Amino acid sequence: MDINKIDLEAKKNNEKSNFECSHATSNESSKPPSGELRRQLQNRHVAMISIGGAIGTGLFIGTGTALYHGGPLSLVVGYSLIGILVWALMCSLGEMISHLPIVGGHLALAHRFFSPSLAFTLGWSYWYLWSIVLPTELSACALLVTFWTSKINSGIWIIIFLAMVALINLGGARFYGEMEFWFSTVKVLTIVGLVILGIVIDLGGVTGERIGFRYWRDPGIFAQYEGIPGTVGRFLGFFSVLITAAFSYIGVEMPATAAAEAKNPRRNLPKAIKRVAGRVLGFYVTSTIVISMLVPSNDPRLKLQTATGAKSPFVIAMKNAGLKGLPTVINASLLSSTLSAASSDLYISSRALYGLSITGNAPRFLSKITSKGLPIYCYFAGIIMSSMAFLSASEGQAGRVFGYLAGMTSVTGLLTWAGIFITYIRFKGGMTLQKFDRSQLPYQSPAGLVGAWIGFISCTILIIFNGFEVFLKDHWEPGTFIACYFPLLAFFLLFFSHRWWTRSGMIEKRHMDFITGSQEFVDEVEEPPNGWVEKVWRFLM
Numbered sequence: 001m002d003i004n005k006i007d008l009e010a011k012k013n014n015e016k017s018n019f020e021c022s023h024a025t026s027n028e029s030s031k032p033p034s035g036e037l038r039r040q041l042q043n044r045h046v047a048m049i050s051i052g053g054a055i056g057t058g059l060f061i062g063t064g065t066a067l068y069h070g071g072p073l074s075l076v077v078g079y080s081l082i083g084i085l086v087w088a089l090m091c092s093l094g095e096m097i098s099h100l101p102i103v104g105g106h107l108a109l110a111h112r113f114f115s116p117s118l119a120f121t122l123g124w125s126y127w128y129l130w131s132i133v134l135p136t137e138l139s140a141c142a143l144l145v146t147f148w149t150s151k152i153n154s155g156i157w158i159i160i161f162l163a164m165v166a167l168i169n170l171g172g173a174r175f176y177g178e179m180e181f182w183f184s185t186v187k188v189l190t191i192v193g194l195v196i197l198g199i200v201i202d203l204g205g206v207t208g209e210r211i212g213f214r215y216w217r218d219p220g221i222f223a224q225y226e227g228i229p230g231t232v233g234r235f236l237g238f239f240s241v242l243i244t245a246a247f248s249y250i251g252v253e254m255p256a257t258a259a260a261e262a263k264n265p266r267r268n269l270p271k272a273i274k275r276v277a278g279r280v281l282g283f284y285v286t287s288t289i290v291i292s293m294l295v296p297s298n299d300p301r302l303k304l305q306t307a308t309g310a311k312s313p314f315v316i317a318m319k320n321a322g323l324k325g326l327p328t329v330i331n332a333s334l335l336s337s338t339l340s341a342a343s344s345d346l347y348i349s350s351r352a353l354y355g356l357s358i359t360g361n362a363p364r365f366l367s368k369i370t371s372k373g374l375p376i377y378c379y380f381a382g383i384i385m386s387s388m389a390f391l392s393a394s395e396g397q398a399g400r401v402f403g404y405l406a407g408m409t410s411v412t413g414l415l416t417w418a419g420i421f422i423t424y425i426r427f428k429g430g431m432t433l434q435k436f437d438r439s440q441l442p443y444q445s446p447a448g449l450v451g452a453w454i455g456f457i458s459c460t461i462l463i464i465f466n467g468f469e470v471f472l473k474d475h476w477e478p479g480t481f482i483a484c485y486f487p488l489l490a491f492f493l494l495f496f497s498h499r500w501w502t503r504s505g506m507i508e509k510r511h512m513d514f515i516t517g518s519q520e521f522v523d524e525v526e527e528p529p530n531g532w533v534e535k536v537w538r539f540l541m
Contacts, residue, residue, distance in 0.1 A: 058248025
């Protein structure tokens with residue numbers, strides 16, 4: 001692209017914007033001075049942060065609820081379809097963030113290619129998302145402990161797990177990334193082990209009796225949602241699986257937030273994003289297939305309202321096979337993976353709030369950084385928000401609180417995905433108008449505009465109908481309605497309030513800046529793998 005063709009007046013306006021001013025100095029060097037985020041995350045860290053954030057309670061616990069409501073075929077197809085949606089999302093995000101690995105990730109991209117109001121709204125929504133998911137994961141940790149004992153108040157366990165998560169994040173991005181790498185390694189090995197063991201059990205290697213797809217025939221490939229007969233009941237069961245699956249996948253976009261702390265971002269981010277999307281999809285699809293073969297959809301232990309830590313379909317499958325010792329080992333692995341996800345939640349929520357602060361969308365004192373590169377006040381804000389987990393202890397209904405919080409984070413996560421898709425659509429349109437040479441991009445989305453539009457429309461449909469249950473006969477519940485639709489109301493209120501207050505409109509395509517922040521990392525040298533462990537993980541992940 002001929003840079004001289006860029007509108008000079010637009011360039012001047014871009015330079016004067018709060019967003020560009022706040023990032024001009026931070027992008028001058030890949031090694032920021034004291035007081036700024038530091039690029040300490042290696043490729044393996046970035047990849048495992050995404051896997052660690054996306055694979056947690058949604059896979060190990062949420063799949064049981066989805067199986068109960070939708071049946072085995074709905075479970076597999078639903079998670080596969082949302083997985084394809086996630087692939088398109090990561091393709092769109094990967095093209096943008098690998099070209100512009102700037103502080104704020106996809107939130108900063110929305111400011112540059114859509115509007116300041118969308119960036120403001122997405123920023124606060126994203127912070128809200130991970131500030132809510134954090135206590136959700138802590139509640140799930142307490143729930144998993146009840147598999148062994150229910151004598152100790154869940155509030156005690158929440159305090160213990162919160163302290164562990166806080167300590168992991170206190171060491172800064174480098175320490176967090178290393179801990180998350182090993183946490184996620186255990187998680188990946190657990191999933192692989194469960195899938196292999198599940199196949200062995202299904203083929204009769206443990207009990208001597210082959211199960212096959214028995215439970216697909218009885219009780220059947222579909223479940224009648226809430227006992228509603230006919231096609232309507234089966235469709236609602238399938239749609240409920242889509243909502244549950246969306247919550248499960250939320251977090252795969254984490255590499256965008258970590259872009260400002262990633263080493264060699266133009267080289268490592270495309271690698272991480274391309275691989276992570278495929279790995280996460282593979283883990284979910286293979287796991288749901290195995291679960292559907294081993295656990296009948298009408299098993300009462302799958303009910304969220306009555307289950308404890310034993311509600312995991314993996315644990316149920318082991319118990320059904322008569323493996324008395326393995327359920328304890330599995331539950332411990334589930335606890336470890338959920339704790340890992342909670343650690344990622346605190347990391348992302350603190351960085352999202354930091355991004356808001358440096359762009360003037362949150363109090364400036366929140367942008368204070370320690371010598372280790374930790375946004376200390378944003379870190380404390382995340383810990384304060386995690387106290388919502390004690391709702392489960394005070395009410396004694398961790399399962400019910402988990403359901404409410406999951407509903408709120410599902411729709412907020414979908415709003416984030418929709419924002420990424422629409423930002424990419426504008427990004428692509430601006431490049432076309434300015435005749436930008438796309439061969440300069442480190443990564444080009446194979447999904448393209450078609451994938452982005454399909455993704456945006458799909459997210460919109462899921463957002464609108466995510467609370468369909470409350471509109472069914474005799475199912476009205478104010479708490480569920482608020483959990484499903486309050487984030488949507490808050491999103492529009494924030495967007496239009498900011499637009500009215502700042503009088504800001506949509507960024508014109510001819511004014512879009514594709515240059516600033518894209519050239520700083522081209523000549524960085526790739527660090528060689530450190531030891532055989534890193535060599536193996538670079539090959540696999």
